[in-house]
Amino acid sequence: MKLLLLLITASFLLNEVYPWRIFRNGRMVGGNVGIPKPDKRREGVRDIPEEWFTQSLDHFNPTDERTWQQRYFSNDQYFDSTAGGPVFIMIGGEGEASVSWMTRGSWIDDAEKHGALLFQLEHRYYGKSHPTEDMSTENLRYLTSQQALADLATFITAMNKNYSLPADVKWIAFGGSYPGSLAAWLRFKYPHLVHGAMSASGPLLAEVDFLNYFKVVSESLATYSDDCVTAVQQGVDQIGTLLKQEIGQENLNEMFNLCNPIQESLENPSDISNLYETIADNFAGVVQYNKDKRMNNRAAANITIDVVCEIMVNQTIGPPVNRLGKVNELLLSTYDEKCLDYQYDKMIDSLRNVSWDSEAAEGGRQWTYQTCTEFGFYQTSSYEPHIFGDQFPISFFIQQCEDIYGDIYDADFIDGAIDRTNTLYGGLDIEVSNVVYVHGSIDPWHALGIIKTVDESAPAIYIEGTAHCANMYPPADTDLPELTAARQQVSELIDSWLKN
Template sequence: MKQSWLLLLTLFYISSEVSSWRIFRNGRMVGGNLGEPKCNCKESSIKEVQEEWFTQNLDHFNPTDETTWKQRFYSNDQFFDPKNGGPVFLMIGGEGEASIKWMTQGAWVNYAEKFGALMFQLEHRYYGKSHPTDDLSTQNLKYLTSQQALADLATFITAMNEKYSLPPDVKWIAFGGSYPGSLAAWLRFKYPHLVHGAMSASGPLLAQVDFKDYFRVIKESLATHSDDCVTAVQQGVDQIGVLLKQEIGQANLNELFKLCDPVQNSINNEKDISNLYETIADDFAGVVQYNKDNRVGSPAGANITIDVVCDIMVNQTIGPPVNRLAKVNEVLLSAYDQKCLDYNYDKMINNLRNVSWDSEASEGGRQWTYQTCTEFGFYQTSDYEPQIFGDQFSVDFFIQQCTDIFGSIYDEDFLNSATERTNTYYGGLDIEVSNVVFVHGSIDPWHALGITKTIDEEAPAIYIEGTAHCANMYPPADTDLPQLKEAREQILNLIGTWLAQ
């Protein structure tokens, strides 16, 4: 099993040999929340796609700043008939490297073939190879905002219309999953004259500092296996608290959880202990968020699912619940070829302070942390009650990270103002927009910040029972739930309706 995991990870990190400080942090999987699609296609039918570059403005909102940089994109005209003049499909890049595989695989490719669409994928500024500045210093990161990213997209669309001599009434349809799912809806909202429709998958539209409902959904999703699983997790976490109070218990925790640093060294360090609890909670969060999807490189992609971890948690032959928690942790460490569990707070902060493009944090960890500290929050805290993962990682723990990494001004008041500003700018869950479909899965904890019920028929919601993060975007598989198959058909029909307008 470990060998198959390593093969998947090799595929997932084709572009870099650098691994993230942690595999899953702030609700983000290393590499970005939208993984690479598995290929269910014939290799002979795949069009060869090349890396391309677009000259982009550094600051779209300062006309006196003429600084430019090169932004990476991909295109595929395999299904496009220039005589028809469109439509054009645009996949929006997000908090990770753009993947060339998405240009030939995935549900949106099937839609492009159906409608004869020209296809583009634009990598998000500051991620992948799209480097607008010399480094990732806090001063340079001021150009990393969702507003600048949307302006990148608008500028790109205008340029491609001209390059391909597309007619004035050409219809662009945007696609995005996770943070790009939000961007897709916001692009239609802010630039309706350029974008005719949007498919927003698993997009959190509401900026929120204390995203305590995240672990509420994690708990509910684990309960789809059994209440015994939920109970065992909570008992295991409680037992960690008991062991931390005893010298022999601390030694047992070191061995059970394969801790990189002896917990005795951190017993009086609240930040380390908070990080330990959050890391153990994230073991389950990462599995739940990607449960039974079709991406390459995630735990679910290697069949580490809710059922797998819950089967461990209810297996009394392994020992008391804390031993079962440790077993889940061991399975995930092995899956990612990690020798030990690193929970040292200062080590994490120092890693995320590194401003070099050659650093581990430049994979996206530093950039995404900055975006959460300046626009979105999205902190998956232990503030929900009753909390099965303990109460050790409150919202203050995450705000402290912002100040420790980027500076003292990024405090609670700053974050509250930042999220309020984001919701004012985009509308939060009260966004008024047409020709957008909001798609969410019941297992995915991010649905708690999204639109899951249709309020306006011109912007319907599709809520898929039993599916996880961005599940509808991946290539169809025989194992797909009937409701997932139906959702893809609904999206296809909606796109057809928009294009007929």
């Protein structure tokens, strides 16, 4: 033990970090679908201005006449109106809509091929689409997937009129991550408006305790080596040992560059749970976006499973807990952060802020609300063996719902909410045609999606070796053959839908 304590390393970085800003509840800051890299094949494309659509606040209460302005983008540069070209719509999700998607991404290749008119509709309560004066819990009652789908249906109906589109025009929906779920559900709920849908990395099964998330994270780390997984588990176990000793606590403060001394939190189980979950999320975020084509943070894109596992198996750094510290140091530095803030009350206070000008308005408060009221998706430490420890069980996440939004959002409420969502959409038993489900084996979210074809009219494409929404990004020379083949298969399916 003395050797372990002597080998502890320190790290001193730049700014203060709040882990719930970067990666939390399986959501990366900015949303789970990133900004696609520029496509060299399409340099000098036209400027795409933002546009606004008058939307109903509550689609399911005809006596409520309140409206708001929803942001969208359009691109008609490929549209062949004389040939009755189709319409493609990119569904916005748990982050700000990016105009970059209007000229980049694999869907642009299909739009050019078929002469499609393009739209992207930002999701209510995210980005600049603010339906209410603030994000109070009372106002968030209008933040539901059902309302979002009705937004899409209303928008599609209006655009058909605005563009004088023929009655038999075919709309194809595209979405990745939560919008991937919405794409499938849109086709399911509004088949008279949407002819087909590409659902990438979409979790279709709402689940309170998403324990298989970290199962897939562990399996994905094992694609590098079993030694990497073993080292992670040993490092996490050593954190527990250090927490029991005064000198060990001091070393943890330095090793993980904690914003507040761990001694202040020894009597607060929620702080300790938050610390363990944050360390686990260091690996989860890397795995979820392993070798993708996002350009939100170029430095972060270079941090892959190979990079973190090379650190974890490097015995010259010291014991496994030291290596966990080095991974943490790398990520803090990458996101230009000074220290790791793990304190529970600070996180809760931040997520209680109802102002559109707050940091929580980036999407953290909204997405947490949707997990509490519709989806669950809580990535707990319930999976055995406990590679990342057992300090963040489902009760830890349910408590957050109560602390942020009120006591009504307890375990019984959330259980009922998840049952309702699966009843509304069918979970993994959804019966729908002209939908393609695309998932990557590295992406933990595939555990809640359809990865095997049951109905040929709604096939699944499971890509070995790729992560979250990989098929949506522009093609690159470094793409795995399986990824290239998946894009081609999606394109062929769209061809067949448009012919029928």
